[in-house]
Amino acid sequence: MPLQKDPEAIERKTLQRLLDVSNAMVVEVGCGEGRLTLKYAGSARQVIAFNPDHDALRVAKADAQLISGIRQAQFTEASTGHIPFSKETFDIAVLSWSL
Secondary structure (H helix, E strand, O other): OOOOOOOOOOHHHHHHOOOOOOEEEEEEEOOOOOHHHHHHHHHOOEEEEEEOOOHHHHHHHHEEEEEEEOOOOEEEEOOEEEOOOEEEEEEOEOOOOOO
């Protein structure tokens, strides 16, 4: 039997209860492989998710392509020491397991 992560979708349900990203511009700091990003990005206007780990971002981008409706997520290689979004305005910032 393959390992299932959160088969009851508790994490997604909790995110929806606590975080309303409807039509929002979202920045996610330390997105890793996009586990959380892909659970809320379908509701957002745009998500810019960044992480310094190139390999993790490859996984996130590949997974986003497999899920329909996740075209508004942009994954970028960056660190908190140099965030390359000086002029963008975001409605919500997401940090989970990043610090």
